Amino acid sequence: xxxxxxxxxxxxxxxxxxxxxxxxxxxxxxxxxxxxxxxxxxxxxxxxxxxxxxxxxxxxxxxxxxxxxxxxxxxxxxxxxxxxxxxxxxxxxxxxxxxxxxxxxxxxxxxxxxxxxxxxxxxxxxxxxxxxxxxxxxxxxxxxxxxxxxxxxxxxxxxxxxxxxxxxxxxxxxxxxxxxxxxxxxxxxxxxxxxxxxxxxxxxxxxxxxxxxxxxxxxxxxxxxxxxxxxxxxxxxxxxxxxxxxxxxxxxxxxxxxxx
Ligand SMILES: Nc1ncnc2c1ncn2[C@@H]1O[C@H](COP(=O)(O)OP(=O)(O)OP(=O)(O)O)[C@@H](O)[C@H]1O
Ligand SMILES: [Mg+2]
Numbered sequence: 001x002x003x004x005x006x007x008x009x010x011x012x013x014x015x016x017x018x019x020x021x022x023x024x025x026x027x028x029x030x031x032x033x034x035x036x037x038x039x040x041x042x043x044x045x046x047x048x049x050x051x052x053x054x055x056x057x058x059x060x061x062x063x064x065x066x067x068x069x070x071x072x073x074x075x076x077x078x079x080x081x082x083x084x085x086x087x088x089x090x091x092x093x094x095x096x097x098x099x100x101x102x103x104x105x106x107x108x109x110x111x112x113x114x115x116x117x118x119x120x121x122x123x124x125x126x127x128x129x130x131x132x133x134x135x136x137x138x139x140x141x142x143x144x145x146x147x148x149x150x151x152x153x154x155x156x157x158x159x160x161x162x163x164x165x166x167x168x169x170x171x172x173x174x175x176x177x178x179x180x181x182x183x184x185x186x187x188x189x190x191x192x193x194x195x196x197x198x199x200x201x202x203x204x205x206x207x208x209x210x211x212x213x214x215x216x217x218x219x220x221x222x223x224x225x226x227x228x229x230x231x232x233x234x235x236x237x238x239x240x241x242x243x244x245x246x247x248x249x250x251x252x253x254x255x256x257x258x259x260x
Contacts, residue, residue, distance in 0.1 A: 009165035014238035043161035112149035123157030128171035166221025170228025180238030185256030222258035
């Protein structure tokens with residue numbers, strides 16, 4: 001009997017602090033040894049911005065999505081499928097976990113198309129083929145996914161990591177979809193953590209500007225994952241050591257749970 005996986009979105013911001021990323025790898029390793037299976041989908045916004053800066057290419061965002069011209073796309077793929085993916089894999093391998101990196105273009109894991117041409121090479125996920133993930137997990141490997149997708153004619157498209165992770169969580173009908181970010185969860189205008197949010201709450205928060213920027217793809221990814229059969233979706237503070245264990249094992253009500 002295969003275990004139902006937990007899909008984790010690991011934010012690029014949480015990764016920039018070495019102690020935090022080591023703690024994250026240790027936490028996940030302990031939980032994996034305890035019998036859970038994980039798929040990690042990572043971001044890499046700060047790392048992409050840093051390379052673009054070195055290349056003198058300007059970074060531009062619209063509603064939390066990076067405007068991606070051809071030169072930016074080259075850099076995005078180098079950073080996400082190369083530098084960041086290998087760094088995340090290495091953290092787990094060091095802990096003795098057999099992590100294996102793939103991107104959405106591998107084995108057509110994530111297919112996407114351009115729906116908003118004004119954003120350039122930014123894709124919306126249209127199809128997930130989770131066969132490669134199942135194959136890795138069956139072999140005892142932990143998949144680490146970079147959110148670069150296969151577009152029309154096989155070209156690379158940049159997909160928001162939250163969206164990619166939500167699509168994977170939905171396609172696998174994951175037990176949990178957990179987005180680890182650098183905030184305690186969704187905060188209201190007074191900065192108060194919202195332990196639970198429904199679809200209607202989310203619509204209202206988006207309309208009145210409470211949820212903006214990088215939080216928009218997170219809440220949308222949670223709703224999308226739930227719509228496709230994922231059981232629970234949560235936005236959790238990745239910079240709080242042990243948060244994942246406290247939530248998954250001890251059942252502590254942390255972060256923001258998104259409900260349908
Ligand atoms: N209502 C809200 N509550 C909490 N954070 C919010 C809210 N609205 C917008 N945000 C912003 O969303 C950010 C989290 O998304 P962001 O895309 O910056 O990080 P990430 O997804 O963890 O990293 P990456 O995109 O690099 O993978 C927070 O740092 C905060 O600035
Ligand atoms: Mg983000």
